[in-house]
Amino acid sequence: MASEQHEELGISHVTIDGIEGQVVRVELPDGTTQDWRLSSLPKGVREGDVIRIDVQGGDVDIEIDHEETDRRLALGQRQLDSLNAKAPDGDIDL
Amino acid sequence: MRRFFLLAALLGGGAVAQTALPGVLTIRFLDVGQGDAVLITAPEGQSLLYDGGRSEKRMTELLAQYGVKSLAVVAASHADADHITGLIPAVQMFKPRFFLNNGIAATTQTFGKLTAAVQAAGTQGLLAKDQVINLGSVKVTVLPPPLGMPKTDQNLNSVGLLIEYGTFKALMTGDSETAETQGWLRAYPASKLGPIDVYKSIHHGAKNGDNPVWLRAVRPSNVVIGVGPNNYGHPTSEALNLYKSVGAAIYRTDLNGTVTITVQPGGKYSLGTGKGTGTTPQAAPPRVTPQPLPRVTPPVVPALPSSLTYPNCAAVRAAGKAPLLAGQPGYSRKLDRDGDGRACE
Numbered sequence: 001m002a003s004e005q006h007e008e009l010g011i012s013h014v015t016i017d018g019i020e021g022q023v024v025r026v027e028l029p030d031g032t033t034q035d036w037r038l039s040s041l042p043k044g045v046r047e048g049d050v051i052r053i054d055v056q057g058g059d060v061d062i063e064i065d066h067e068e069t070d071r072r073l074a075l076g077q078r079q080l081d082s083l084n085a086k087a088p089d090g091d092i093d094l
Numbered sequence: 095m096r097r098f099f100l101l102a103a104l105l106g107g108g109a110v111a112q113t114a115l116p117g118v119l120t121i122r123f124l125d126v127g128q129g130d131a132v133l134i135t136a137p138e139g140q141s142l143l144y145d146g147g148r149s150e151k152r153m154t155e156l157l158a159q160y161g162v163k164s165l166a167v168v169a170a171s172h173a174d175a176d177h178i179t180g181l182i183p184a185v186q187m188f189k190p191r192f193f194l195n196n197g198i199a200a201t202t203q204t205f206g207k208l209t210a211a212v213q214a215a216g217t218q219g220l221l222a223k224d225q226v227i228n229l230g231s232v233k234v235t236v237l238p239p240p241l242g243m244p245k246t247d248q249n250l251n252s253v254g255l256l257i258e259y260g261t262f263k264a265l266m267t268g269d270s271e272t273a274e275t276q277g278w279l280r281a282y283p284a285s286k287l288g289p290i291d292v293y294k295s296i297h298h299g300a301k302n303g304d305n306p307v308w309l310r311a312v313r314p315s316n317v318v319i320g321v322g323p324n325n326y327g328h329p330t331s332e333a334l335n336l337y338k339s340v341g342a343a344i345y346r347t348d349l350n351g352t353v354t355i356t357v358q359p360g361g362k363y364s365l366g367t368g369k370g371t372g373t374t375p376q377a378a379p380p381r382v383t384p385q386p387l388p389r390v391t392p393p394v395v396p397a398l399p400s401s402l403t404y405p406n407c408a409a410v411r412a413a414g415k416a417p418l419l420a421g422q423p424g425y426s427r428k429l430d431r432d433g434d435g436r437a438c439e
Contacts, residue, residue, distance in 0.1 A: 015202045017175045018248075020300070020326040025175065027202045033148065033175050035325045047248060048201045069201055076199030079209045083219030084197060091226045094140045094166045094191065 010056075013068060016041075016049045026051075048073065119232050119259045119357040121292065124156050125347040125368060127322030129176035132266060132294065133160065134257060137359070138230030142167040143190075144255055144266055146180025147320075153180025156352075157187065165190040167227065168217075169255065170208070171268025172248040173200035182211050189215040196239055196251045197221040222253040233258040237267065240277025249297065250274050256286070260361030265312060266294035275308035289313035291363060292355050293342070294320065299329020309340050316365060318353045319346045323417075345372035407438035 018025040022038045024045070041051065042064050050072060052065040117137045124131040126147025133156075135141045143165055146153050165188040170178045173196070185193070185208070193212045199205060212219065222238035237254030244250060252268025265287070267275070275296075278287070293314035296303030298321045317337045319329050329346065337344050345353045351368020365372075407416065407429055416438040418429065429437035 017200075017202055017204075023325050027175060027204060031203045031207070046246070048246070050201055072201040072206075073199060076201060076205055076209065079206070079213070080195065080197065080199045080219065083193065083209060083212055083217075084195070084221040085219070087218060087220045089225075091228060092192070092220075093228045094230065 011052060011054045013065065014051050014053065015072075016045055016047050016051065019045075019047055117359050119257075119262070121257070121264055121355040121357070122160060123294065123318040123320060123345070123347060123353040123355075124153075125322075125352045126152050126156070126180060126320070127348075128298065128324040128328070129180075129322070130171065130266075130268070130294065130298070130320040131156070131177075131180055132320075133162070134229065134232070134234070136230030136232045139164075140166045140229045142169060142227070142229055142234065143181065143184050144169045145171050145177040145268070146182070146184055148176040148179045150179055150183045154183045154187075157184060162188070164188055166229065167192045167194060167220075169194035169253065170196070171252045171254070171266070172196055173198065173202075173205050174248055174269065175202060175204045177268070178208050179204050182208050185211040185215050185217060190217050192220045192227075193217045194220045194222060194227075194236065194253060196248075196253050198245055198248065198251050200248065231259070237278060237282075240274060240281050242277065243274060254278070259357050260359055262292075262357045262361035262363050263288075263290050264292040264294075264355070265290045265314075267296055269297040269300070269303065271297070271302050272305045272308070275305065279308065279311055284311045287311050289315065291361075292316045292318065292365070294318055295329065295333065295337070297328075298324070298326075299333035300326070301330045301332050304333055304336055306336065306339075309336060314340065314342045317342045317344050319344065319348075321346055321348050323348070343372060 012029050014029065015027040016024060017027045017033055019038065024036050024038050024041060025033050026036050027033050038045070042062060045051070045064060048069065050065045050068040052063055052068070054061040119137055120135045122133040124133055124147065126149065129147035130145040131147040131153065132144040133141060134144065141162060141164065146168070165184055168181050168184050168190050170181060170193070184190070222236050224238060225236045227234040227236065235256040235258070237256060239251040239253065249269040249271050250273055252270040252274060254265065254267040254270070257264040288311050290312050293312060293316065295317050299319045321328050334344065345367060347353060350370045350372050353368070353372070354366045355363055356366070357363040418437040
């Protein structure tokens, strides 16, 4: 029974929003942020990395999801580039 | 004397209308908790919001409190959540004409939500470059990230703003670090950068932001630190000592609330705080008690047996844990009504 419950936990993703020394500001799945210890995350983690957390049967597996990181970065960059595409040159008077 | 201080709580803390005094530039360093948000309103009424703090709810409240009726520009110094989250409701409410940014996407949901809001509002993206935004009679010079900054680092690509009205100058440079300030020192003559009347502390007073060479060029008279309860040690003693060493008066949004600067035509200005008088901390800083950060996974990962939850604030207080800070065991959004990272205040 217990293992069945754990299996329902499954996979979730969090995102590294910022690294402040040994503390990492992580964006949780609900969009809020929380501070975690750097040591609790995979070695070499960098700002912007998407972290895959797999909880199964009481085991927790954490790794950098490079594919998801790249996908989100590409998508975000396309959106931002599109927004900036028609920016005016020169001084702006408001 | 081109500057004087009027430590009037009304200026900083009350529900003052956005265009309270004709002919006056108003700059408010908003008390958004740990994060940055600066509201700049020209004498003619146009407003620019530089960063938005980390709480949508808090920013919504502040925009209402200060009677904001419109925003011409929202600017993200960079894409970290404690700088852009509050820009989301600002864009949704006021559909500003421009969204100034550093051109580097983030992978967070918060960033995606912001760009979606900008698109839905019909707001024009504005990639930071050498450009002047004339906010009515106020000259806002954009300081884009210098050449050579690694595109993988948001802090090093912070967008700065130099605000000039008469002889008055204010400067804000996001969460930039030494490499970026060195780049700006190469790009601009010292006479452009300083002396600065009001200066936003880099990166909430972090150790790796402001540095002696940069501050000697900037020569700030007043430093305002956008800071709230945090686990990062902000502001650091190194930064505070640095500000003192250049003779600057120090204001902190955690101790002084919203800090408001009112600038008269010509450049004479006054500075008011929501509480306290700044310069020297008049109360012990609200130190965050050293706390056990989650070791591996957060409470939101469903049903982890180590998750600690409180049904309500009464239970938190009964346990002697109030206030609970974001990151502490038992913290949850439902207990943090104003979303400032302090539950059961």
